[in-house]
Amino acid sequence: MSQTALNLVAISIFLMTFSVLLGPLIHLSPTIPALATFTILGIATLDNFSLQGKGGTIFLDWIAGFSPKHRDRIIHHEAGHFLTAHLLDIPVTGYTLSAWEAWKQGQPGQGGVTFDDAELASQLEKGSISAQMLDRYCTMWMAGIVAETLVFDAAEGGSDDKSKLVGVLASLGFSESACQQKQRFHLLQAKTLLQENWSSYEALVKAMQQRASVTDCQSVLSNPTCD
Structure with missing residues (x-):
């Protein structure tokens, strides 16, 4: 069960x-x-x-979802993924903020940001991946946990994100200790990115709270001072 x-x-x-x-x-x-x-x-x-x-x-x-704090945590978590992907040139294709929305779009889990990861999948299928691409995706996967921690002092979500990171690293031959080391490293990388772009992050959170489209969210990130 x-x-x-x-x-x-x-x-x-x-x-x-x-x-x-x-x-x-x-x-x-x-x-x-x-x-x-x-x-x-x-x-x-x-x-x-x-x-x-x-x-x-x-x-x-x-x-x-009846808890405003729960909904707020989800938005802040997913905004962390969204902003980091944007900064690292990982194409964002959509986002959902509930399990129901995710199910309607054929996605697993409770929702989240979706990406055009065809290049990543292609490289993994071949059994090799560039260090640059691996670092970009690992940092993006850890960014939700970091964003939630920065705002709420602790993260309740992120188990799926950790599983993705460990799954990819394990498939590439990384040991358990190396996976843990990489996870800590990319948590720090994500934290640096978010803190250096905090005004953009806050603007993105507001846009996602209003359920702005991906295009509108990207426009906000290009000019976060605009209302």
């Missing part, structure tokens, strides 16, 4: 426990938590066997 499905099962157990302990005190009909539990378990089952984890991810992301 996927981790997302397990999370949904945990939520259903919490609901049932809550209804047993506090239901009589607040005059909550047992039908309500029972229906909610049945629905969540149904989602978990469908998700595990038919949707490969996407359904549960969308549901949990939808619940988290």
Whole structure:
């Protein structure tokens, strides 16, 4: 069973426990938590066997989306990727800010910035990649974690970003210790880029909060002082 499905099962157990302990005190009909539990378990089952984890991810992301801080974290995280890609000449093709948007566009996970990475894929397929291209992508992958940390003092997201970096490095023959060293190095590289272009970053965050198009976001980055 996927981790997302397990999370949904945990939520259903919490609901049932809550209804047993506090239901009589607040005059909550047992039908309500029972229906909610049945629905969540149904989602978990469908998700595990038919949707490969996407359904549960969308549901949990939808619940988290009620938190303004959660939404704000996502925007700041993805803006870090977007700006760094722009600075390193990695073509940005789009961005999504929720699992639902990502699912509609056929993307895995909870959303994010998408890139034209055909050149990267071509080089990886051949089993060799230029040091310059590897450094550019590794720095861009780490930039979301860095941006979130700079704004909120800690990053909640970024596990997928780390997995991408480690996966690519491992496929190229890097050892575990070398992967960790590269990760630390590119975290510092991303931090330097973001701090040196902080006004552009803040302008990009505002544009993404307004759901500006990729073209409009790129225009903002070309002239971050414009409103």
